[in-house]
Amino acid sequence: MEEQPDFSHCGMAVGSVPGARYLPGCLQPQDQRRLLGELGPVLEAAPLYRPRMPRSGRPFSVRMTNCGPLGWVSDRSGYRYQPTHPETGKPWPPMPALLLDLWAALTGFDAAPEACLINHYDAKARLGLHRDEDEEDFSAPVLSLSLGDTALFRLGGLKRKDPTRSLRLASGDALILGGEARLAYHGIDRVLTGTSELVPGGGRINLTLRRVSRAG
Numbered sequence: 001m002e003e004q005p006d007f008s009h010c011g012m013a014v015g016s017v018p019g020a021r022y023l024p025g026c027l028q029p030q031d032q033r034r035l036l037g038e039l040g041p042v043l044e045a046a047p048l049y050r051p052r053m054p055r056s057g058r059p060f061s062v063r064m065t066n067c068g069p070l071g072w073v074s075d076r077s078g079y080r081y082q083p084t085h086p087e088t089g090k091p092w093p094p095m096p097a098l099l100l101d102l103w104a105a106l107t108g109f110d111a112a113p114e115a116c117l118i119n120h121y122d123a124k125a126r127l128g129l130h131r132d133e134d135e136e137d138f139s140a141p142v143l144s145l146s147l148g149d150t151a152l153f154r155l156g157g158l159k160r161k162d163p164t165r166s167l168r169l170a171s172g173d174a175l176i177l178g179g180e181a182r183l184a185y186h187g188i189d190r191v192l193t194g195t196s197e198l199v200p201g202g203g204r205i206n207l208t209l210r211r212v213s214r215a216g
């Protein structure tokens with residue numbers, strides 16, 4: 001395999017728990033366009049759909065899809081990872097090589113990500129405060145990449161009632177959640193529409209790369 005640059009030491013600490021690293025402007029506009037271009041065929045093979053909340057069946061305001069061997073889904077029966085798209089029944093498309101390279105370069109983690117959740121936010125979309133805890137392995141970090149409109153992101157602590165801080169996630173920003181921050185509460189309060197021209201039709205796309213099963 002080709003030698004990858006190592007950025008795994010970069011990024012500024014954010015929030016009250018150690019292990020969260022924020023890399024504003026990590027992706028240059030040209031990299032952002034390239035990444036969006038690689039998402040085109042992914043979104044064609046695995047269209048964005050609207051998940052539903054467990055039990056209530058209430059629809060999410062965010063539309064989602066996945067790439068990689070596993071995808072995160074939510075429906076009336078709960079949250080889980082599965083190898084197929086819930087509406088097409090087809091396997092999730094593979095993760096673009098660029099994403100695998102960014103994971104290696106930014107996290108330095110020695111096993112490949114298994115799931116890339118693709119979230120699409122329009123003007124009305126929000127994501128309530130939650131923890132990412134449906135994975136089997138919390139020793140791997142989570143990598144988030146933002147494209148398009150800026151989001152008001154909230155990062156808290158390990159308990160729901162811990163103080164939170166607000167951060168603007170703009171197009172090209174990366175966030176790495178490792179260590180204790182892996183289980184920190186977080187959410188998207190809202191998206192500032194019209195702040196980017198990148199995504200056709202407007203809005204924000206967030207990519208969340210995760211390991212699901214125990215590595216090695």
Ligand code: MD3
Nearest residue numbers: 119132142144177181182184186206208
């Ligand atoms: C902090 N997505 O898909 S990304 C999610 O912008 C999710 O779409 C948001 O939260 C989005 O689960 C936030 C930033 C993020 C991702 C994972 C985290 C922050 C995190 C895991 C632990 C702590």
Ligand code: FE
Nearest residue numbers: 130131132186
């Ligand atoms: Fe999350």
